[in-house]
Amino acid sequence: MSLTIERIDLHHVRIPLVAPFRTSFGTSYDRETFLLRVVTDAAEGWAECAAEPDPLYSEEWLGGCEAVLREQLVPRALALGKRLTATRVATALEPVKGNPMAKHVLETALLDAELRAHGLSFGQYLGAVRETVPAGVSVGIMDSLPELVDAVRDYLDQGYVRIKLKIEPGWDLEPVRLVRETFGDDVLLQVDANTAYTLADARHLARLDDFDLLLIEQPLPEDDLRGHAELARVVRTPICLDESIRSARDAATAIALGACSVINVKPARVGGYLEARRIHDVAHANGVPVWCGGMLETGIGRGPNLALAALPGFVLPGDTSASSRYYRQDLTAPFELVDGHVAVPTGPGIGVDLLPDVLAEVTVSSSTIPV
Ligand code: SMG
Ligand code: MG
Numbered sequence: 286m287s288l289t290i291e292r293i294d295l296h297h298v299r300i301p302l303v304a305p306f307r308t309s310f311g312t313s314y315d316r317e318t319f320l321l322r323v324v325t326d327a328a329e330g331w332a333e334c335a336a337e338p339d340p341l342y343s344e345e346w347l348g349g350c351e352a353v354l355r356e357q358l359v360p361r362a363l364a365l366g367k368r369l370t371a372t373r374v375a376t377a378l379e380p381v382k383g384n385p386m387a388k389h390v391l392e393t394a395l396l397d398a399e400l401r402a403h404g405l406s407f408g409q410y411l412g413a414v415r416e417t418v419p420a421g422v423s424v425g426i427m428d429s430l431p432e433l434v435d436a437v438r439d440y441l442d443q444g445y446v447r448i449k450l451k452i453e454p455g456w457d458l459e460p461v462r463l464v465r466e467t468f469g470d471d472v473l474l475q476v477d478a479n480t481a482y483t484l485a486d487a488r489h490l491a492r493l494d495d496f497d498l499l500l501i502e503q504p505l506p507e508d509d510l511r512g513h514a515e516l517a518r519v520v521r522t523p524i525c526l527d528e529s530i531r532s533a534r535d536a537a538t539a540i541a542l543g544a545c546s547v548i549n550v551k552p553a554r555v556g557g558y559l560e561a562r563r564i565h566d567v568a569h570a571n572g573v574p575v576w577c578g579g580m581l582e583t584g585i586g587r588g589p590n591l592a593l594a595a596l597p598g599f600v601l602p603g604d605t606s607a608s609s610r611y612y613r614q615d616l617t618a619p620f621e622l623v624d625g626h627v628a629v630p631t632g633p634g635i636g637v638d639l640l641p642d643v644l645a646e647v648t649v650s651s652s653t654i655p656v
Contacts, residue, residue: 330398335553413595421447577603584617
C-alpha cells in the first residue's frame with residue numbers, strides 16, 4: 286500500500302516540566318516543540334519534533350526545523366505523488382544534507398500513518414522482542430548536593446533501574462561519589478557530559494573509574510571522534526556516544542576507531558526510526574550494546590521510542606522514563622513505571638493517541654504546510 290498526502294499541520298505546544306532540567310548546555314523549564322500531523326488518503330499520522338528552541342544540544346532548532354520542512358522536505362515528499370511510503374520519503378530526503386530532527390518528524394508521522402493503514406505497530410515493524418522495557422532516568426545538574434541526593438532517592442523509590450547523572454566541569458566527581466556512597470554499589474549508575482570536556486580533561490575523567498560507572502556519555506565535542514578514541518585508552522569506564530552518532534556509518538566508524546564501546550540511539554538525532562534500526566544492526570553485529578536515549582518527549586514521541594528500545598540489541602536501560610518524570614499531564618494516556626519497566630505500545634502505528642483537551646490547553650499556535 287502507498288499513500289497520498291492530503292494535509293500537513295504543525296501544532297506548536299509548550300508544556301511545563303515537573304521540575305527544571307539542567308544540563309551542561311542549559312536549563313529547560315518547559316518543553317517547547319511542535320507536533321506534526323499528516324493526513325493521508327489511508328490514515329492519519331502524528332510525530333513530535335525533538336528539537337529545542339535553541340541550537341545548544343545540536344545545531345538544529347525548532348525554527349530551523351520548521352523552515353526546512355516547509356521549504357525543502359515537504360516539497361520533496363510531495364513530489365513523490367501517490368507512491369508514498371516512509372521508506373521512499375527517506376530516500377527522497379537523502380540529498381538534503383543534515384537536518385536529522387526535521388527529517389525524523391516528517392518520516393515518523395508518515396510511518397505512523399502507513400503502519401496504521403496496515404494495522405501494524407511500530408514494535409512489530411521494527412522487530413521488538415519485549416513487551417516491556419527497563420526504565421532508567423536522567424537526573425539534571427542541581428543547585429546543591431542534598432537536592433541531588435533527594436532527587437535520586439525519589440527516583441530509586443519509584444523503581445527506576447538505572448540512574449544517569451548529568452555532569453559538567455565542577456559538577457562531576459563529588460556528586461558521583463556522593464550518589465555511589467549513599468545508595469551503594471548495586472545501583473546502575475552512569476554520567477552524561479553533553480560535550481562539556483576536552484581531551485585535556487582525560488586524567489580528571491579517569492578519576493570517575495573509581496565509581497564503577499556503566500559508561501561516560503559524550504564527554505567530548507561531537508566532532509571529536511579521535512579524542513574519544515584517545516580518551517578510551519586513558520579511562521577504564523566505557524565511553525558511550527550520543528551527539529557524535531548521526532548515522533549507521535558514523536556508528537561503524539566510531540566502533541572501528543575505538544571511539545566508543547556503547548551507543549545511545551535517539552531516532553530524532555539520526556533522522557528517524559529507519560536509520561535508528563540500522564545503527565542497532567551495526568552495533569549488534571559488532572557486539573556493541575545500545576540503549577534508547579530521550580529528548581524529554583511527550584507520549585507522542587515516547588511511544589515509538591519504547592518500541593525501538595524493545596529490539597534485541599537494546600541491552601541497557603534507556604532514558605525511557607514514565608510520563609510523570611516529565612509532565613504532570615502528558616499529551617497521551619500516561620506511560621507508567623511498573624516494577625521498573627514501561628510497557629511497549631501494541632496498537633497500530635505509534636500506538637498512542639493524543640488527548641484533544643490536553644492538546645488544546647498546551648497549544649500556542651497551529652499552522653498548515655501547503656500540500
Ligand atoms: O528524555 O529522559 C529524557 C531526557 C534524557 O538526558 C536526556 N537527554 O543528552 O541524552 C541527552 C539529553 C538531551 C536532552 S536535553 C533537553
Ligand atoms: Mg546524552
